[in-house]
Amino acid sequence: MISFNTNSAALGALDILRSTDSQRNNSLSRMQSGYRVATASDDAAYWSIATTMRSDNQTLAAVEDALGMASAVVDTAYNGFESATDLMAAFKQRLVLAREPGVDRDKINEELTVYKQELQTIAHASSFSGENWMWRTSTVDDRDRSLVGSFHRETSGEIKVTDVNYEIAGTAGTTDVNFLVDDLSGDSGILTGSGFAAALGTSRTWVMFNGENGPTYDEMTIGENTTDAEIEEMISVVDAMAERVTDVSSSVGALSKRVELQTSFVKDLQDSLTYGVGRMVDADLNEEATRFKALETQRKLGMESLSMINTTYIDFFELMSA
Template sequence: MTSIMTNAAAMAALQTLRSIDTNLETTQSRVSSGYRVETASDNAGYWSIATTMRSDNAALSTVADALGLGAATVDTAYTALDNVIEVMSSIKAKLVAASEPGVDKEKINEEMKQLKNQLVSAAQSASFSGENWLYNTNVNELGTKQVVSSFVRGADGSVQVTTLDFDTADSVLIDTEDASRGFLTKAIDADALLPTPTGTAREYYLLDVGSVVPPTGDPIEIDNDTDTAALSDMISVVDDLISQLTDAAATLGAITSRIEMQDNFVSNLMDVIDKGVGRLVDADMNEESTRLKALQTQQQLGIQALSIANSSAEKLLTLFRE
């Protein structure tokens, strides 16, 4: 049936053209933005996952910055501690030299004073961003220091920030409040270092920085009246300090290695998350460009079909002509 009131062909052509225009608009949006899922209306599930993971990646980026700060702090402490061990080795060598007959012990002691000043300077200089793990001026102990290591999202959706912990009791060299809390300010019993202790304490300390709670025992200082037994005790104490400081430096070195590994892991993890999010929401530009050309062709054909359908009604006029 032919009707001038209802043009079924034009309606069908118009409906097809509308569908083509909608698909064309979607494809053009993907081509311009680069995203297959840009808003929640595109795909609520994928959009939600992508948004959450992007947020987590931003947190991981902050973790990477924190690791860099932590690495710098640890490196600063390690560098100063390594210098202190070298100076301590020099002090030990001076004490051994003082054991030789005929040497001027007072001149050696003057050299040792300069080396001690270097120890104080190294400890005071080991500061990064206000953090000094070798020199304590607080009433309380420095305690455990934490370096942010990662941001973790659990299977249940809970999140937490994990840290690397370091007890500064293993690194403090000088404590101006309590001398017993610093490696270089505390007293060490030379008798306890003997294979068979006699039971008579002979305590020595290396530095006196005027701590509120001063060190006990005798300072490691020599003059021409210092006997061989006292020198032997001082050498034993310094050697024990070097051993303890070496252990502390080894611990800091291990933390540095751990931070480097964690930093590499966080960097790789961020890349993997980016790739995962990309698989969910990124548009395949090869596919979209092909679809865009196809839809543009379909649009032209749709317009042509609609034009033909609209012109069919005009043919009815020929039936009424004289």
């Protein structure tokens, strides 16, 4: 039916054109943003999940940074203990050499002094960002070291951060100590503590050198008046100290490996979350490009149809008025 007041055909064509324009604009927006679900209005459920997962991914990025710091701290300590192990082996070798007849013990003692100084330097220098696991200077150093290990979200939605702990204090005055040097009380250090001589029952309380503020024990020095029995005791004590350094080095090395594995896992988990979010909310650009071209063609045809309808309508009434 043709009405003088209402062009029904044109209204229908205009409505189709509006719908096509809306779909075209949505498709263009998806191509420009790269997202199929960019706002909650696109898909509230997917948008909510994706937003939470993105937040978790940012938290994992912070965990990765913390693991990088932890790795540096642990690796610094591990390298220090490894270097100390080599020096202690050389120290023990010089003590064995001092047992040989005719050797210049004063010269050997000079070498031992150099090794002691180097061991002290290693303990003092094995620090990263203020963290030193080899050198005790305060009771604060006895606290357990807690390193960020992982992060997860529980089914309740609560966030949990898991720590990797390292007990560094040990028991002062025994062989169960972890610091290399204790300049606070002496007995919490492997090289400065009396526990190794006590455990071996030596005639004197041998230490490699004394801590700055600890008791004065019998420091390992040799000279022409040093007896072979005393050197034998020194060798035994140094050997026990070296075994403890090796044990501590193994523990720190295992901790380093754990941090390395956790870092690798966190990176893989970040990739998985990123991929999962992408599958949920990313637009398929090939599909959107094809859809956009089809809608663009449909829009042009709609405009042509609307133009033809309006032209026909005008021509009809011009004919009626003639």
